Amino acid sequence: MIDYVEFSRLIRLKALDMCHKKRTSHIGGAFSVADILAVLYGGFLNVDPDAPCDPERDRVFYSKGHACTALYAALGIRGFFNDADLLTDFTRDGSYFTSHVNHRVPGVELSTGSLGHALGVACGCAVALQEQKRSNLVVTILSDGELDEGSNWEAILFAAHHRLDNLVAIVDYNKIQSFGAVEDIMNLEPLADKFRSFNWEVEQVDGHNHVSVQSALARFRSSHSRRPKCLIAHTVKGKGVDFMEGRLAWHYQSPSDDEYRRARMQLELFNA
């Protein structure tokens, strides 16, 4: 088991390096999901960096492909590829490390970047695994904004109707979407009630509390309720750097040299 606090700190530092060096966007959403990824790849998931296509692995479909830096960082740190090259390779001409996740990268199951795709694919995968009597978990990580996409609601109906209790959807509910606050653009509330009324099993946690995330996921893995599971992870966009937290600008902005130094200092001091 990896130390979740240290792992999530490393994910954020790596994502910060990538966004700064390559002038890319979406650091806010990478920081909001970092703790969730630390739990998943830090021990919860049954995945093997040396056998990324092992049929016995848990499947992960990362729907918020724009927050690629956090996933690449997590996979790199876990050894799915040579972590030392990531900073150079990220968005380099001719590299597979595009700034929306790419399934050409070892450990990435599905390319995403267009929203509202992964949950439906996860449903198909979950049907197949049930049919083949496999016990692997199918996990998908969604952003809050992408729940505007109708395709997700088609999949939410489908998952419940087919009783896909091997499916876990984690919503990184950081409350800010592309052009403003979720509650102002397209209100999702009451989100937990929506999923419950669609016959999903729902838990809500502080998405930055590793123990809470880990315990909820563990309960989901052992529950055979014949219902799909939704973990609503309440998070903060830009979590970990005070001047990024809760600010829309960090959906787009890449840190200046000064901002990079300040952010790095905060992340290095955090829990040091």
Added chain:
Amino acid sequence: MRNTFINTLCDLANEHEDVFLLCGDLGYSVLEPFADRFPNRFLNVGIAEQNMTLVASGLAREGYNVFTYSIGNFPTLRCMEQIRYDVCYHDANVKVVAVGAGYAYGPQGVSHHTTEDIAMMRALPKMKVCVPADPQEAKAAAAFMVSHRGPGYVRLNKSGEPRLHELLRPSQFRPGRFIKVRDGNDTLVLTTGAIVHSIAKEMSSTFPGWALWTSPFVGDYDPITLIELGQSFNRIVTVEEHQLNGGFGSSLIEALSDLYAEGKLHRMPFVQRLAIPNVFVSTSGTQDYLRDAAGLTLASLAI
């Protein structure tokens, strides 16, 4: 041909245990034999074509050979981006099957007129586009798609098409190849899909000396076949129940022009395209009526 395709798929699914059929709540009195025989490999996903395509991609990645089925524009244009990204980019073993090509559902209005699908599907990398003309081609299409690994599209008419060919060998029925219906000189009429029947009828009375071939696939043409075709005929008339822009005729002209530009074809044949002139037909009408209204007859050619 719709029933022939599904019944063939049903027979093949018996031997090929990876065949999985999804439908978007359509297929009454057509899909029941498959659903009854293979209940564990059939799902009606409801009226949700985006999700149908995504589920297909998810099943395919776990080893299934997945067919999605619905009417015309619904399993195609309605979920175009899912086909592009989750099926084609991931090279998923998913075959999209649309029933009701062109004006097959004529009286039902523009929602049911499938007149841009070939252009859309053939634009996608890796997509094999198949447009059967008769029950024999539909049968061969089912066999081809069951054996093909990767994205595919099958554009079916509906029902009642007479038999055009004798039994087709698999070697005859593959992308890039054409199938001879009858020999002729000087002018070749090259058709795709079920429109061939009305064209054949018209030809026997009006242009008995012309050749008639079908092209059961759109795209991926075999260069040698095209070069021979360019040498053998002075004129080619393409016919399709689809709009002009981006359709079968376009695909053939592109391929011929590329060969000509590369110096492999010494003379560019004279190609005339019979297709729907990039319009929506808002009136009701039978398939025959709407074909005539759209000018899909040899008589409408400026000869």
